[in-house]
Amino acid sequence: MTRADIQALADFLPPLQQPGFTAGNVRGGEQTEPGVLQMPFIDYDPVVDAFVAAAYRQSWVLTDFDWQVWAQSDEAKALQGEETAIATATPEQLGRLITVCVRQERFCEGALMSAFDSGLILRIVERAAVLAGDPSSDLG
Numbered sequence: 001m002t003r004a005d006i007q008a009l010a011d012f013l014p015p016l017q018q019p020g021f022t023a024g025n026v027r028g029g030e031q032t033e034p035g036v037l038q039m040p041f042i043d044y045d046p047v048v049d050a051f052v053a054a055a056y057r058q059s060w061v062l063t064d065f066d067w068q069v070w071a072q073s074d075e076a077k078a079l080q081g082e083e084t085a086i087a088t089a090t091p092e093q094l095g096r097l098i099t100v101c102v103r104q105e106r107f108c109e110g111a112l113m114s115a116f117d118s119g120l121i122l123r124i125v126e127r128a129a130v131l132a133g134d135p136s137s138d139l140g
Contacts, residue, residue: 001059001091008058009094009128015047016122023048023116042110051121052102052112060098071100086123091131094124 015021024044032038055061070076078085079097089097101121104111115121 005058006128006132008054010132012125013129023113055098060095061102062095062099067099086127
């Protein structure tokens with residue numbers, strides 16, 4: 001990852017830190033006519049849509065590893081579940097986490113909202129901001 005790739009993530013820090021930021025809202029679920037219910041869906045905030053677009057554009061969504069297997073690894077579980085573990089994450093680990101979050105959404109609507117709501121995406125972006133501002137980091 002280059003410094004520009006890291007900075008593209010770090011640029012999401014201000015909007016994600018805004019008081020009251022929510023990744024999205026559940027919509028639907030109403031009866032549209034007798035006997036017909038609209039399936040619930042997530043209406044994502046434009047910041048989330050921009051984050052996903054940037055993740056793809058800057059190649060943070062990785063294609064060179066089995067994300068489903070990695071997501072079950074001890075490494076992935078520690079990075080996702082232990083708030084302090086991400087403080088030393090490498091750019092590759094950030095990419096793997098982002099890949100898991102974005103790809104899970106394709107199979108389970110709302111998974112990405114959970115990653116935002118839990119603070120995982122914010123922690124990823126905070127780590128990217130540290131890496132982007134650290135001239136000694138080996139980013140290329």
